[in-house]
Amino acid sequence: MSFSTKGEYGVRLMVQLGRRFGQGPSSLAEIAIEEDLPRPYLEQLVMSLRDAGLVISTRGSHGGYELARAPEEIPMIAVLRALEGPIAPMICATDDSELAHEPTCDRTARCTVNFLWIRIRDAISSTLDGMSLADLVPERVDLAATRPIAIEARPAPPVRSARTPDPALA
Amino acid sequence: MSFSTKGEYGVRLMVQLGRRFGQGPSSLAEIAIEEDLPRPYLEQLVMSLRDAGLVISTRGSHGGYELARAPEEIPMIAVLRALEGPIAPMICATDDSELAHEPTCDRTARCTVNFLWIRIRDAISSTLDGMSLADLVPERVDLAATRPIAIEARPAPPVRSARTPDPALA
DNA sequence: AGTAATCCCGACAGATTAAGTCGGAATTCG
DNA sequence: CGAATTCCGACTTAATCTGTCGGGATTACT
Numbered sequence: 001m002s003f004s005t006k007g008e009y010g011v012r013l014m015v016q017l018g019r020r021f022g023q024g025p026s027s028l029a030e031i032a033i034e035e036d037l038p039r040p041y042l043e044q045l046v047m048s049l050r051d052a053g054l055v056i057s058t059r060g061s062h063g064g065y066e067l068a069r070a071p072e073e074i075p076m077i078a079v080l081r082a083l084e085g086p087i088a089p090m091i092c093a094t095d096d097s098e099l100a101h102e103p104t105c106d107r108t109a110r111c112t113v114n115f116l117w118i119r120i121r122d123a124i125s126s127t128l129d130g131m132s133l134a135d136l137v138p139e140r141v142d143l144a145a146t147r148p149i150a151i152e153a154r155p156a157p158p159v160r161s162a163r164t165p166d167p168a169l170a
Numbered sequence: 171m172s173f174s175t176k177g178e179y180g181v182r183l184m185v186q187l188g189r190r191f192g193q194g195p196s197s198l199a200e201i202a203i204e205e206d207l208p209r210p211y212l213e214q215l216v217m218s219l220r221d222a223g224l225v226i227s228t229r230g231s232h233g234g235y236e237l238a239r240a241p242e243e244i245p246m247i248a249v250l251r252a253l254e255g256p257i258a259p260m261i262c263a264t265d266d267s268e269l270a271h272e273p274t275c276d277r278t279a280r281c282t283v284n285f286l287w288i289r290i291r292d293a294i295s296s297t298l299d300g301m302s303l304a305d306l307v308p309e310r311v312d313l314a315a316t317r318p319i320a321i322e323a324r325p326a327p328p329v330r331s332a333r334t335p336d337p338a339l340a
Numbered sequence: 341a342g343t344a345a346t347c348c349c350g351a352c353a354g355a356t357t358a359a360g361t362c363g364g365a366a367t368t369c370g
Numbered sequence: 371c372g373a374a375t376t377c378c379g380a381c382t383t384a385a386t387c388t389g390t391c392g393g394g395a396t397t398a399c400t
Contacts, residue, residue, distance in 0.1 A: 113181045
């Protein structure tokens with residue numbers, strides 16, 4: 001069970017953009033060097049982020065990418081969905097799962113097991129719901145200093161809402 | 171982000187064994203037919219489960235597999251770990267992750283991002299901690315009838331309440 | 341206008357892994 | 371003995387992920 005490195009690289013890219021938020025567009029080449037990642041590959045990833053409305057691009061000289069909104073307004077679940085697709089621990093644990101497979105619910109354990117995947121999916125979703133990019137933007141040093149608070153003070157993500165409607169959140 | 175079908179098949183196998191608990195060993199061929207899964211592949215999977223001490227095997231004629239303990243005593247996290255390896259959403263998010271990579275914590279976002287994987291890993295772990303094989307063993311019909319109880323009776327998972335799983339895509 | 345920087349995008353290659361198969365050896369029951 | 375069954379390693383095939391390449395489009399600056 002794992003995410004792909006696509007997710008890893010993409011999140012690192014977003015963190016870099018988060019650090020530079022408000023400074024105008026940053027070029028991919030710059031970030032690729034800073035993070036020591038292959039630039040051509042980042043080019044692929046950033047397109048998913050752009051299509052999801054999480055970053056905006058500026059073409060031409062002195063162009064680059066920047067966050068579409070402040071890091072606080074970018075839920076991590078949107079980032080990972082853009083990079084990795086829907087959060088589904090198993091193919092059947094997507095939207096339609098609850099009823100779509102009823103007809104095949106004979107004596108096999110298929111649908112029974114589905115219950116498990118849905119629970120896991122919800123656990124991941126609610127964790128991610130409680131995190132925004134801002135939670136990852138500080139440098140490691142800062143993060144380490146506040147970590148006990150960061151972890152304990154946010155036990156069960158209270159699913160904060162009432163913020164600008166998220167276009168990437170479907 | 172997903173589990174492999176190895177996990178799916180393996181859990182279904184475990185559910186079948188759970189249904190037959192106390193009836194002596196069941197052959198794989200039998201279960202493969204019931205679940206409509208390739209028997210040779212199940213053979214591979216069940217070895218992981220055996221090595222993990224979750225099932226015991228009886229060789230020879232009239233042999234087969236059976237649960238090593240009652241379904242209530244088999245936490246689902248053990249089943250998935252046996253089938254899929256450690257619950258690590260990213261390679262670095264295993265136990266040692268916290269300190270092993272400190273030296274490489276320069277200005278890149280690598281370790282910062284690690285924080286995210288650890289949160290996700292913990293969310294999955296605590297969900298799975300609250301479930302045993304017994305929660306999946308009843309037939310689908312029975313499960314549906316008793317589900318509210320099955321969920322509430324185990325307070326552990328910090329998953330949001332008994333509401334039916336969010337149909338709005340993870 | 342020209343040039344350099346940058347995004348944009350499709351196609352491709354290589355590596356890795358997952359999924360599934362096969363054949364046969366070892367073990368046990370009747 | 372012979373049938374049923376676990377056990378186990380090797381193999382194949384298919385898919386996916388990771389990463390590369392080449393060039394076109396767009397813009398800022400001089």
